[in-house]
Amino acid sequence: AGSLGAGPALLLHLLLRASGALALRARVPLVANSTAAGQAFPLGDGRVVPSFFSNSPAWTSTDGGRLKAHSGMVFRDEAVGSWRWIGNSDQFDSPGSLQNTQLSLYTAPQIEGPWGPMEVLLTVEQARDLEKVGKDIDILERPKVYQRGGQYYLFLHLDNSAYRLRRVGIFKMARLEPPSQSNPWTTVFAGNPGTNKNRRERGFEVCDFNIFFDEASDQLFYATTTDSYVWTDPFYCDTDVTEAACKADMEHCKACYNTAVVVFSVHLPSLHNGKLWSSSFSPVATLPGRWEGISLFRKPGESTLYMMCSGQDGFGSNPVSLFSGQLGVPKQPPTDRPNPSWYDWPAPQIFNCQGQPFSASANALNSQPAQVLQNPYHPEHAIYIGDNWLHGPGRGEQSTCTPGQPGRLEECEPYTGTCPCGWPDSKCPGTSNPGSKAGHVWLSFPWKKVGQTDYLLCAHASWSLRSPPGEEETCYTFNILPQANRTKGHTPVTDYGGPNSFAPRVRSACGFTVCPGWPLTQEENTADEKCCAKLGDSLTSPKYMGLCWRQDLCGGVCKDSDFGNIPGGDGFCRHQGFDPSKAALIEGGYDCTLPRLAGSLVVDSCRGEHWIPSH
Secondary structure, three states: OOOOOHHHHHHHHHHHHHHOOOEEEOOOOOOOOOOOOOOOEOOOOOEEOOOOOOOOOOOEOOOOOEOOOEEEEEEEOOOOOOEEEEEEEOOOOOOOOOOOOEEEEEEEOOOOOOOOOOEEEEEHHHHHOOOOOOOOOOEEEEEEEEEEOOEEEEEEEEEOOOOOOOEEEEEEEOOOOOOOOOOOOEEEEEEOOOOEOOOOOEOOOOOOEEEEEEOOOOEEEEEEEEOOOOOOOOOEEHHHOOHHHHHOOOOOEEOOOOOEEEEEEEOHHHHHOOOOOHHHEEEEEEEEOOEEEEEEEOOOOOOOEEEEEEEOOOOOOOOEEEEEEOOOOOOOOOOOOOOOOOOOOOOOOOOEEOOOOEOOOOOOOOOEEEEEEEOOOOOOEEEEEEEEOOEOOOOOOOOOOOOOOOOOOOOOOOEOEOOOOOOOOOOOOOOEOOHHHOEEEEEEEEHHHOOOOOEOOOOOOOEEOOOOOOOOOOOEEOOOOOOOOOEOOOOOOEEOOEEEEEOOEEEEOOEEEEOOOOOOOOOOOOOOHHHHHHHHHHHOOHHHOOOOOOOOHHHHOOOOOOOOOOOOOOOOOOOOOOOOOOOEEOOOOOEOOEEOOOOOOOEEOOOOOOEEEOO
16 A cells, blocks of 8 residues: 555545445455665655554654654654654564563654654663662653653653553653763652552552643643552452462452553642652542553643543553543533442542544554644644554463464464463464554544544544545444444354343454353353352453443342452443444445354454555
8 A cells, every 4th residue: 555656546546435445355465564675654745554454554764664662652842843753662673572671762854754763762771770760670661751941851651571660750851862971861750659548658550651731721641540449358459469479369469550540730840840759749530440541632722631541451452432521520420320339539530431432443443542632734633643552473472272382482473462272263372462563553533523423533544644534534444343234254142131132242352252251041140249250340341341231230239349340440431333324344344353263252353464455
């Protein structure tokens, strides 16, 4: 797609518009990078080709290297007048590399590129030498930059290889360049922000985060996952004990660091003076649940605060929900199920769910949110920037499920998924991830439709920043939840409700399957703790969008605070089924998911090995 000239591209576009198809079945595989060596892609002409699939054209810089700026942000640098793209990557790529041992920085004259060669802004080794960071740091993730008064303020997630430190680092510098004698980095803060009243007044454990300077309130918001929720005895948080002790008691040892998103207001005078304390972070809003991929924004000129979040599942792409709220205004109570159990959260719950804005795609069109920003050419339009962690080489294990499976460093499958042993067609159980083959998904949407429709973000195979898609253009989508009339070979599974009652399907890291532990017979649907235990945390898990709950499930006795559940943890979001009047599926109207094995309950999501983006 990236190598087509204007004539063939226009002809193909017209043919596809006439046929109503977004993509054509390829006769031959499409190479990962269709641009010439040393040529940047995107080219810098305003055209954007999202990396939806494993055969999508790779995004490259002007030296031909693959663009690796994951979990970061794109911004116009006020000091130099150019556009910057900062993210995390690895110095040495290998199958399954996690892309989090250094910070990469790219520069372009416009937001559409072409992006210059990668510059390394900071390595783990350099970070360990910075004041108050510590020698135990192995991971640098989700870099974000705030500019004010001729200074740069860099926010970072700092952690060790076991992800047990859970800290934020904030650094101040005069130039966005590596630390040096002529450009010293001042450590403004390194540690755990705020005061967690639910964990003996210590600072919050933090991981996935984003920042947003709010012009409406003149505040800098730091929105992050936290250990806000603590289960009652006999359960406890994993960092209350050693890592070994936790592994020896997995029944009661729980990860608390990702139990709620808390939005903090950062004390700006102290930040500008180069010194923050834990008390400099004031919690202003809470969203209970296991979320990640956080992105805060406002519509231009409006006072409503919006937040986009992904249901948490490691590297897997998941349903993304949209929330809106007003600071100081409580959220609305649910209308379709009981109120959640009371809990003493760090700040008020202000966010109301506005649905899943990715056109019924159950994994956000193979992406996870990184940022939402205004289109500089069309202020009435926004740009969604997401990572595609779904596609890339897998990684094997030293201790495999069965003899003969791939070794730890072999590339053994082109998609991610923390799949268990015995999962159909899984070649790398438990450890697959995309590493350096991960891609980028940029999408366009009009500000005026935010919160008005679930069909906000569409799968445009190609679009222009200078002439963004209009409302008259067809909205395409893929990876919807399986339906018998749209998913080839799919047969619904009946459950405890009888012949006309079907087990709900949800997105998992390895495809689509029925809700975990869902009772399929009346004998299994018992009104007791045993039935509830099989369901685990699926009752309130945000990635299941409220699908794994019914009033008569397990006789209605399950509690929203048992077996890993978090009260209100799904944000009161409820999945709405695919509406063919609002969007079109690729492949001429049929979903491109397929059962992996004959008779299998597993339905595969679209991996894209045989799809060519067309226009």
